[in-house]
Amino acid sequence: xDVLAKGQQLRLLAHRAASVRHSCSSIRPAxxxxxxxxxxxxxxxxxxxxxxxxQEERASQVLESKxxxxxxxxxxxxxxxxxxxxxxxxxxxxxxxxxxxxxxxxGMEMLEVMYNGDDGVGLAAPQVGVNVRMMVYNPTGxxxxxxxxxxxPKILSASGKREVHEEGCLSFPRLFANVERPYKVKxxxxxxxxxxxxxxxxxxxxxxxxxxxxxLQGTLFHDRMNPEELRKIHKGLVxxxxxxxxxxxxxxxxxx
Ligand SMILES: [Zn+2]
Numbered sequence: 491x492d493v494l495a496k497g498q499q500l501r502l503l504a505h506r507a508a509s510v511r512h513s514c515s516s517i518r519p520a521x522x523x524x525x526x527x528x529x530x531x532x533x534x535x536x537x538x539x540x541x542x543x544x545q546e547e548r549a550s551q552v553l554e555s556k557x558x559x560x561x562x563x564x565x566x567x568x569x570x571x572x573x574x575x576x577x578x579x580x581x582x583x584x585x586x587x588x589x590x591x592x593x594x595x596x597g598m599e600m601l602e603v604m605y606n607g608d609d610g611v612g613l614a615a616p617q618v619g620v621n622v623r624m625m626v627y628n629p630t631g632x633x634x635x636x637x638x639x640x641x642x643p644k645i646l647s648a649s650g651k652r653e654v655h656e657e658g659c660l661s662f663p664r665l666f667a668n669v670e671r672p673y674k675v676k677x678x679x680x681x682x683x684x685x686x687x688x689x690x691x692x693x694x695x696x697x698x699x700x701x702x703x704x705x706l707q708g709t710l711f712h713d714r715m716n717p718e719e720l721r722k723i724h725k726g727l728v729x730x731x732x733x734x735x736x737x738x739x740x741x742x743x744x745x746x
Contacts, residue, residue: 554644559587560622563596569603569618571660574730575743576619579661580708583621585642589684593624597639597682600626605633607660612698614705617661625702629695640679640687643703649674655697659711665726667719669711671700712746720746 563586572578586593596615603618604610604626612627628637651673658666675696677689691699701711712720712727727746735741 554585557623558582558584560584561588563588563590563592563620563622565596565599565618565620567599569599569620571603571607571613571617572619573734574659574662574710574727575734575745576661577741577743578616578619578621579705579710580744581616581621582708583616583623583706585623586680589641589680589682593641593684594639594682596620596624597626597641600624601628601637601639604628604660605631608663609658610660612702613660614702616705616708623706625699625706627695627698627702629698639682640677640699641682641684643677643679643699643706645700645703646676646678648672648676648700653693653697655694657697657701657711659701662711662723662726662730665712665723665730667712667715667723669701669714669719670716671697671714675699 600613600615600618604613607613609631611629611631612625615622615624623642624640625643626637626639628635630636649672652670653673654668654670656666657669673696674690674692677687677691677699679687679689681687689699704710704714712723715723724746731743731745734743
């Protein structure tokens with residue numbers, strides 16, 4: 491290697507180093523712009539989420555203020571599970587405004603009907619034709635285990651994490667399909683005496699609660715299924731509709 495060549499080499503290296511420095515300096519602002527954009531987007535979506543939650547909260551407050559309140563709880567004995575597509579499953583459910591012995595009595599009778607049902611772990615009042623905001627459940631379905639009677643329940647928050655699991659419903663005999671629901675839910679409800687309960691439910695318990703809560707909103711489990719799952723039980727749904735219409739000719743019901 492001669493001196494001239496070395497000089498050229500040095501110039502070449504200096505030029506390369508300069509161009510590397512140049513490209514580095516041009517990367518830095520680009521990365522910083524990228525990070526800035528990511529942070530801005532995250533802030534924007536958090537703000538949007540917050541706004542959405544506020545709007546939902548306001549909408550639920552408006553809905554709650556319009557929800558009828560029942561002060562004298564009555565029902566026909568013996569309680570019996572009504573089946574899809576009975577219109578009472580889609581009717582408005584009133585809040586319970588008076589807490590007396592009847593509230594506990596209805597809860598106990600609903601638990602009894604649930605245990606006598608087909609492997610039932612939860613039941614909402616509209617499923618026994620009583621259109622009030624009340625549900626019972628027992629995660630094991632074994633009599634005397636963890637029994638819950640929740641009155642006027644309200645969802646405070648639900649997790650972004652969701653899970654898919656097979657569900658059945660006592661109002662849809664022998665029909666099972668997958669439903670996606672939040673994994674965790676925070677709930678405020680009243681017990682049979684009217685005292686406030688705060689619950690954090692996970693997994694299976696959250697799923698049972700959300701299924702029963704849907705009943706109180708007039709939402710049924712097949713409303714939450716994706717088209718593929720719905721296809722699996724479509725024939726069964728139509729069969730239940732036909733059965734109901736045979737027993738109640740001329741009834742106006744929602745059909746799939
Ligand atoms: Zn159900």
